[in-house]
Amino acid sequence: MNKTLLVAMMAGALALGACGKKEDTNAPGAASDAAAASAAATDANSAAASASMAASSAADAASDAAASASMAASSASDAAAAAPASGASQ
Numbered sequence: 001m002n003k004t005l006l007v008a009m010m011a012g013a014l015a016l017g018a019c020g021k022k023e024d025t026n027a028p029g030a031a032s033d034a035a036a037a038s039a040a041a042t043d044a045n046s047a048a049a050s051a052s053m054a055a056s057s058a059a060d061a062a063s064d065a066a067a068s069a070s071m072a073a074s075s076a077s078d079a080a081a082a083a084p085a086s087g088a089s090q
Helices: 002-019 028-082
Strands: none
Touching: none
């Protein structure tokens, strides 16, 4: 009788254990790889947009600096031309 009870308990435990398991029919590797690739592409696109904006800002700043330097040089040249030369006889 003990053997019969033991076999019945084992069969019941096996049946209960199998009830909670779900058979996986999808290919989880392919789906997760596609999601990871999509996320990486989105991150790369965002990084490229940020780099483009930074480069544009840097170019604008360089252009402004060049214009300011040109104006300063022109002002210095005008001031030097207007000032009398030192040591010149009058």
